[in-house]
Amino acid sequence: MIVDDERINVALITSYLSETYDIIAASNGEDALKIVKTESPDLILLDVVMPGMDGFEVCKIIKQDYKLDFIPIIMLTALTSRNDHQKGIEVGADDFLKKPADKFELNEKIRALLRIKEQHDSLLTDRNKAYEYLDCVGVLIAVLDKNYKLIHINKKGADILGYKRENIINRDWLDLFVAETYVEHVKSKYDKLLKKGKSNSPEYHEYPIMTLTRKERLFRWYDSVRTDEEHNITSILISGEDITEKRKDEIKLMEYANKLKHSNDLKDLFTDVLRHDLLNPAGLIKSFTEILEEKNPSDEQKRIIDNIKKSNLKLIELIEDAAHLAKLESMEEMVFVRTELGPIIRDTIESFTPEIEHKGIKVDMLSGISYPVLANPMIQGVFSNLLSNAIKYSPDSTIIRIKVDDVGDKWKVNITDQGDGIPDKDKAAVFDRFNRLHKDNIKGNGIGLAIVKRITDLHGESVGVNDNPEGKGSIFWFTLKKAQK
Known part of the structure; x- marks a missing residue:
């Protein structure tokens, strides 16, 4: 961008640069400021002596705007006094050229300043990407200077605090945000962190902060120092997780x-x-x-x-x-041993002989085939409770069948009765003592079947009940792991 009230000067410089650069021009300071804000030029060639606002004032305004302050400005002037040069430095000019400008010198100065600006823009892009990332994370992330003033905070952090970011930058973190009773404690932590020099690992601690509405929120903080190229501490990076609800x-x-x-x-x-x-x-x-x-x-x-x-x-x-x-x-676990199902079942049936004979019930038991299983001796409690229920709720002179099916790596034991059966809607609850307290249509106190369920659970096995396909009654079944022969 060329800013000069003399058209001939603009034309001359344009002829020098138009083959390499896109040129825009302004004839006075007021127009220049408007164009700078809309066009954001990569470099400004600025005349000093102009009607109205002179070049020094234009340069000062641009350099005071944080969005424009890194646009390189070369001041073109016929003024050569030391005071004029010093004034240009004070308002932020990056370089000077005496009018009329030499083409070679002008090109070299422009290339040098544009290289610097390109590096700055690259760093700025990387910084903005980092800030965008910080805005996406779900924790409060902020940077404090060595006086504990807030110099950056991510969007999530500002939202948590209830402030707009621009309203809290450069505010004292301890004074504005830390709960009063914790200020000395936190200051002591940060003072020690700054004295340590380069930190090898984040510092972890907890303290509450105050939101805009003065509501206290408890945070877990991870703090580390930031250093320059000489490893001098420049600031403290703090990241905080709101643990109020978690606590x-x-x-x-x-x-x-x-x-x-x-x-x-x-x-x-x-x-x-x-x-x-x-x-x-x-x-x-x-x-x-x-x-x-x-x-x-x-x-x-x-x-x-x-x-x-x-x-x-x-x-x-x-x-x-x-x-x-x-x-x-x-109990949380059981010890399992190799045992045979046949003797366990026969012993259980024998123990109920008086009840079986009293009701005239016939028990059709399994044959003499070997059924080796891995089980705890408590497994007899499963047989005992299921057979007891079958006898108790079967009509007189009926048949109870006990059958063992081969289902791969397990045996499935079935005990079939000819009793009243169990409705489908109650089958899932029949083994749960606590779900059966008010089940009027399920007979018994439920403790026996709860014992059956618990023992099979401890074995890591399954238990259930189906309808008897041959008529009235139920089939109670459970599985046991086969033992290797």
Whole structure:
């Protein structure tokens, strides 16, 4: 851009440069300033003596505008005094040429200043890309000078604080943003960081900051120093993550953990009560009913004693099952050994012989084929509970079938009864004691099947229930891993 009120001077310089550069011109200072803001020229050749605003004033205005201050300005002047030269330096001129300009000297000065501007523009582009990246990250990133004034902050940080960036640049970080009770603590941290010299790793600490609305937010900060080429510290780079909600959640989680521990303590206490304090009176009731049976009671008394015995046996079974489930719930893993399914199933059936004979039920059991599995001895509790339920809820004189299927690397055990069955909508809840508390259409207290589920879970196996395809009833099944022969 050429700024000169003499047309002949503009024409002469244009003839020197037009083959290499695009030329725009202005004949006075006011027009020059308007064109500079719209065209952003790469270099300005500026006459000093012009009507109205002279070249010194034009140069000063351009150099005071941060968006224009790095446009190189060569002042063209017939003035040669030392004072004029000094005045040009003071207003920010980059170089001087005496009129009339020599073509060779003019070209050399322009090339030199444009090389410098090109390097500046490249650095500016890299800086802007870095700032754009910082604006995209989800944490507050800022730069403080050695007096702890804010010299840069990313968009996210300004948004968190509630300010526009231009309104907080060059403001004191400690005074404006740090909560008053933490100012001395934070200043001490930053003072030590500046004294360390070059920092090898970021400094981590926490302190709250105040937003525009004076709302306090807790941040976790990572601080490091910035240095120049001689490794002198120039500023502090701080990045902060808002952990206000996270800290609230941590406190809630800690409170919940304490409540959970208290709940577990109560659960352990209740389990001990089940095993000892409740089981002992139930045992005494059982003993007293046996004594009463020996006293030649009347028929009515026998009926009452028999009802007491049955109710007490149910109570003892419930207490023992609840204690057993509590023990299983506290277990996290089991030891597995190689064992045979056949003997386990036959022993379980034999233990229920009185109940089976009483109801006239036939148990169609598996053949003598070998079924080696990897299991814990507690697996017998699965057979026992499933067979007990099948007997309990099957009509008299019906058949219970026990079958083992080969399903690849596992055995699938099926226990089929001819009872009332389980509705499809309740099948998913039948093994969950807590989901069954109000299921009126599901028989039993649910503890036995909860024990079955827990033992199979500890084995890493599956358990379920299907409808009996042959008619009424259900098929309860579970899987076990085969043992290598």
